[in-house]
């Protein structure tokens with residue numbers, strides 16, 4: 408099939424590349440000239456495991472193209488995917504200006520029937536708004552489809568190639584047939600393609616992300632309670648996760664959820680509920696608890712140093728909001744740095760992929776180390792904010808020889824408690840005994 412993808416962010420680029428991988432001819436369009444030039448020169452603009460290989464293979468085989476010219480991109484496309492940002496607007500509700508703007512531009516240049524598929528996370532009713540933009544500007548028939556994306560950064564390619572499900576909001580039989588063909592190769596294992604009305608499809612995305620954020624937040628609160636009652640959250644997690652109704656995944660406590668999706672989507676769903684005079688209480692609590700959780704590691708540090716960390720120096724391992732990404736949006740590490748610095752401490756950081764992004768926004772606030780051990784020089788204690796694999800099995804003798812004191816505050820529960828006791832560390836993690 409001939410496909411255009413408008414927007415080459417995480418979702419757009421992964422979508423375009425993975426659609427090319429199953430033999431489709433894909434042209435990706437973006438207004439960012441520098442980025443398009445980079446991609447035309449064969450450079451992947453984001454760090455995403457596995458993407459490089461597919462990206463280059465499909466460019467070489469002539470199935471994946473990049474342009475800044477919208478008209479050229481959509482001319483021959485049967486299906487136009489829109490993967491544009493929906494940042495929170497001033498009032499917290501999703502800002503639709505990119506989507507509606509692109510819809511308007513497309514509506515003015517199409518010459519024949521097109522299927523417009525919205526991949527972005529958008530409020531309920533957006534498909535109707537997009538449809539209205541088309542009918543205002545053209546007589547040409549279009550079908551507008553909601554197709555929320557559930558991929559996770561860091562495993563985006565795998566998630567796209569083998570999705571748990573594909574959700575498609577459309578009532579058009581013609582679209583259903585084409586979409587079943589398009590997505591067929593990705594659901595060969597029998598995972599479902601779920602057709603539903605557009606509004607249900609749009610809400611599914613917010614409900615899924617908000618449910619997952621709630622699940623994590625619930626576990627963070629259980630972890631906080633574990634510390635107070637002398638229980639071990641790892642044991643409790645296994646104990647409840649073995650119940651299939653609860654499930655093992657997304658039960659890992661930590662320093663709060665971050666990233667570009669959960670915080671934004673939970674907030675947007677609360678706003679949408681408010682607008683419809685529904686008080687979505689549980690999600691309001693989720694937001695509140697998550698705010699608190701983001702600096703829980705600093706609370707632990709302050710308690711340990713009796714509220715006086717002025718002049719202390721800390722090493723921080725991990726900046727990205729989660730491993731296998733360079734994405735630092737809403738990363739708990741940034742809140743930790745901010746709180747440490749506000750309390751008069753200094754910080755040296757190391758992250759395998761996220762340092763360039765942090766340099767761009769708070770480069771003057773922290774010192775950047777070349778590797779995880781260099782970060783420990785002159786540090787009074789080590790803090791861990793992201794569970795990168797390289798932090799999981801460090802050389803503890805080396806740590807001991809560099810770090811001023813054997814003190815670790817671990818926001819991701821990377822190490823075995825007994826091992827840390829045996830090694831003689833003061834080891835403070837989340838929801839576990841000291």
Ligand code: UGA
Nearest residue numbers: 556557558559560623657658659661664665666668728729
């Ligand atoms: C999330 C969803 O998982 C995807 O399904 C969705 O498509 C995506 O948002 C989106 O809307 O685009 P992502 O933000 O990439 O994906 O990251 P996750 O792996 O879901 O992690 C989100 C946050 O939850 C991270 O801060 C992570 O550290 C935290 N988390 C996750 C926990 O604290 N505990 C867990 O057990 C799992």
